[in-house]
Amino acid sequence: MSKKNKEKKVRAVPIGLGILIFVLAFGAGVVSKFAIKPSWSQKYAVTWSDEIGTLKSDLPYGEGEANKFDLYLPKDSTKEAYGLVIYLHAGGFTSGDKTDDKDTLAWLCSKGYVAAGINYTLRTDTNEASVLSQSNEIKAAVPKVIEAAETAGYHIDKMAMAGGSAGHALAMIYAYRDGKDAPVPVVFTYGAVGPSSFVAEDWGIFGIGLDTDESRQAGAGLFSVMSGKEIAPEEMKDSSYREKVHEIAAAEWVENNPIPTVVAYGACDKVQPFLASKRLEAALRESGVDYRYFVLEHSGHGLQNDSNISKLWMEAIDEYLAKYMPVK
Amino acid sequence: MSITVKRIIIIAVIVVVAFVLGRLAVRAGMNLLLGGTLFGGDFL
Numbered sequence: 529m530s531k532k533n534k535e536k537k538v539r540a541v542p543i544g545l546g547i548l549i550f551v552l553a554f555g556a557g558v559v560s561k562f563a564i565k566p567s568w569s570q571k572y573a574v575t576w577s578d579e580i581g582t583l584k585s586d587l588p589y590g591e592g593e594a595n596k597f598d599l600y601l602p603k604d605s606t607k608e609a610y611g612l613v614i615y616l617h618a619g620g621f622t623s624g625d626k627t628d629d630k631d632t633l634a635w636l637c638s639k640g641y642v643a644a645g646i647n648y649t650l651r652t653d654t655n656e657a658s659v660l661s662q663s664n665e666i667k668a669a670v671p672k673v674i675e676a677a678e679t680a681g682y683h684i685d686k687m688a689m690a691g692g693s694a695g696h697a698l699a700m701i702y703a704y705r706d707g708k709d710a711p712v713p714v715v716f717t718y719g720a721v722g723p724s725s726f727v728a729e730d731w732g733i734f735g736i737g738l739d740t741d742e743s744r745q746a747g748a749g750l751f752s753v754m755s756g757k758e759i760a761p762e763e764m765k766d767s768s769y770r771e772k773v774h775e776i777a778a779a780e781w782v783e784n785n786p787i788p789t790v791v792a793y794g795a796c797d798k799v800q801p802f803l804a805s806k807r808l809e810a811a812l813r814e815s816g817v818d819y820r821y822f823v824l825e826h827s828g829h830g831l832q833n834d835s836n837i838s839k840l841w842m843e844a845i846d847e848y849l850a851k852y853m854p855v856k
Numbered sequence: 857m858s859i860t861v862k863r864i865i866i867i868a869v870i871v872v873v874a875f876v877l878g879r880l881a882v883r884a885g886m887n888l889l890l891g892g893t894l895f896g897g898d899f900l
Contacts, residue, residue, distance in 0.1 A: 540859055540862040540863045540866055541863055541866045541867060541870075546866070546867075546870055549867055549870050549871060549874070550870050550873075550874040551874070552874075553870065553871040553872075553873075553874035553875045553878065554874040554875070554877055554878040554881075555878060556875055556878065557874065557875040557876060557877065557878020557879040557880075557881075557882075558878040558879070558881060558882050559878075560875070560878070560879060561878070561879045561882035561883070561900075562882070794890070794891060794892065796887070796891035796892045796893060797890070797891045798889070798890060798891035799890060799891070824897070825893075825896070825897070826892060826893040826895075826896040826897030826898075827890075827891070827892050827897065828886075828887060828889075828890035828891025828892040829890040829891060830886060830890040830892075832883075832886050832887075832890065832892060833883065833887075833892045833893065833896070833897035833898050834897040834898065835897070835898045836897075836898075837897075
């Protein structure tokens with residue numbers, strides 16, 4: 529037997545076995561990151577069942593193919609009045625579906641609220657959908673949602689608007705811009721990572737806001753798509769674009785309907801500008817709103833690295849729901 | 857130290873290191889897409 533073979537024999541863990549164990553444990557680490565959720569988060573997501581209530585799916589609110597909503601009605605239908613919580617789905621204004629938030633809507637329904645998820649026409653390469661048109665669809669949908677709840681025997685006396693990311697932006701636009709025209713008082717809004725203002729210098733993560741033609745071109749392109757209005761690069765230079773994005777800039781409407789607000793933003797967000805949320809916070813503060821503004825310093829758009837702050841954010845939502853929309 | 861004890865210690869170290877790296881790899885990937893820091897906030 530050679531000297532080399534003798535060395536192999538005394539190895540505590542053969543290299544092949546070591547590599548295999550490493551690969552398996554690495555895979556387990558990857559899977560665990562997706563599979564293991566913080567224990568506190570389970571409180572805010574409920575699997576839907578008939579024990580919770582009745583689910584009415586795909587109720588129409590307009591002519592568009594996407595103009596549909598799901599209505600979650602609590603089991604107990606004997607109350608005099610109910611609070612309505614509308615939760616709008618995420619997806620960058622281009623994707624997503626109301627069923628993505630089924631567990632959240634089920635949680636709200638299990639608390640005794642009438643809950644609704646609304647679809648809106650998503651932006652594609654072949655349509656002209658914009659944040660503005662989507663916000664107007666939501667505005668058209670709300671009375672229909674309330675009407676459907678009333679028809680089912682659930683009298684709605686107040687409501688809250690909520691959502692995630694793009695849905696959060698739309699929820700805020702409705703709450704602050706359109707809330708005063710709502711069929712019932714909008715008393716609370718909450719959500720996370722929704723773009724709330726469109727000031728070019730805040731949008732540096734997309735190369736917008738620089739003093740170059742290229743940057744102004746990029747800004748005009750993006751803001752045109754979002755606002756649904758043609759914005760020229762020159763308008764980016766003289767700031768006249770601000771008028772055209774005003775209708776979709778929720779932060780600029782806070783004083784119009786300064787209702788209680790709970791929001792969370794990731795300081796490292798690459799998908800929507802964190803800086804824009806600072807303007808929202810300033811507007812909330814200046815309008816004397818009862819608000820909570822959570823910053824997740826190590827997280828991006830998914831609020832994925834600061835579970836302890838996410839927990840506080842959800843607790844604040846629960847607290848504000850109980851305070852401003854108590855289940856009687 | 858017997859060969860068995862040595863073997864268990866080495867395997868345990870490999871498992872822990874690989875598990876942590878697996879979780880860090882996901883965090884790094886998510887950060888690349890969504891933004892975020894590799895360390896800080898949640899442990900792992």
